[in-house]
Amino acid sequence: MILRRPVLYLTLITAALFIYLPLRTNDVSLREDLILIAISIILASNLNLMIGYTGYVNFGHIVFYGLGGYVGLYLTTVRHWNLYTAALAAGIAVSIFALVLGLGILRLRGAYFALATIGILQAVQSFVANFDPFGRSTGMYLSFENYAPLGGAMSALWKTYYLLIGVMALSMILSLGVKISKFGLGLFAIREDEDAAVVLGVNTTTAKAIVYSLSAFLPAIAGTLMFYKNGMIDPSIAFEFIASLEGIVMLMLGGKGTVVGAALGGGMYEKLRSYLLTSPRLSNFHLVIAGGLLLLVILFAPGGLIGWLYSLVPRSRKVIE
């Protein structure tokens, strides 16, 4: 039962704090900080379903976020849908796209799958950059009128913020739900030994395609919300390869395969990144640090922070999932 899991309550408390803190002080810069952390947690948590649970390294995870942003912005600006329906539609559309794609590329294993995901990222970016309805390489912009249905730009910022925190909480709950389910057990079997999993009765083709599609849903919704909030989207910011890599760093840092690890890694990495980016001496140095960090984690603590905690306090395994 998910209701008996401490991590569920940890998630809800975190989400409540994320909403309460900037609201109480009306601190807009805190809100913007927390938005970036929330996005990182959403991306890392959903990437965890693939890398941490299923053992398939996806280098192109950001494609779901970017495509979600494009579909959502297209629906709100060109088709004049309201934000909520547009975000949901983007989530569903991108999930279906991932399902179809997944049934094809998930026949590949190991390094070949990882290479294919890089190819997909490049292919989607090139396609969008030449696709008229999505504004080709200049992308799409929102005008102030587009925020009118949400009560003006100021109120729209807060509303998208709440929604993003909601998506963040859902991402963690989804991770937890999958982890403690029979479906999740099948995924773990695939991660450990796919040949054994098949012979034990797991329908690996279907399970892999479903989890790939599932890992696309919430990032796509987050993409719509985030780019709607930012007021613009273009192919280079929507499909940033670096962002995909950073997702992997977050996951390794926190501890792949764990709900708390993915979230913690996402939060910590984002804090570190914004500190480095804004510090005058270290600006543009953050990728060097990210690379170094990844190397250190893989060499000395392959289980990340949470894996390290497990080895120190084995009983924590039961509480912190």
Place this chain on the structure above:
Amino acid sequence: MSVLLEAKGVTKRFGGLLAVSDVSFTLNEGEILGLIGPNGAGKTTLFNIINGVYGNDGGTFTFAGKDITNWPPNKLVHAGLARTFQVVKPLNEMTVLDNATVGACFGKDYESLNAARQTALKVLEQVHMAEKANVLAKHLTIAFKKRLEVARALAAKPKLLLLDEVLAGLNPTEVAKMLELIRAVRDSGVSIIMIEHLMHAVMNVSDRVMVLNFGIKIAEGKPDEVVQDPAVIEAYLGSADIADKLRES
């Protein structure tokens, strides 16, 4: 006794190599069939065809009255056909209990997670591994890893169990324990086909023995008949003395 598995004209080619050639056999319910033959004779290949890892290049399988030719492995498990691997494939970063739970969850009855946990515990009890339930599979010794293979397969509640060299690499005490387990499993109503090189073990537990050489079935029958067969002596046992010793033991 009714027929559980019937194979007709099973054939497998790897490029120009005929790995299994026109092999036919039947397995009755509650029977243990030993499968022996020199290395490279096609024993494991035959297993891989039966449980769907390889496609069948000719020939058919009927299992419990159903035509199962070229079914994928996961579908066969639901039909009641489980196997172990010669080279063990434990789910390393998972506990022994979780390993067995996977078997029960996705096995014949497609059990819910809670029911599967119970089944897994029972099976671990049966293979005398209950005290290892919370150990990570990667930390087990080879003897326990082999037993875990059996436990995982049993958790699927199969009607037919394919055992691929579960005795290899075990010491004499462990072999005796494993044979005891195999008999107990058979007595609980599971039919078994076992590949084995340990001749005295095969002679001991098998109801019938089938011998493969270069992918061709060269003999089949009661264990003490098969070891006297000149073709088997020439291809596998090496000398008539060994056959005599085996018969006496």
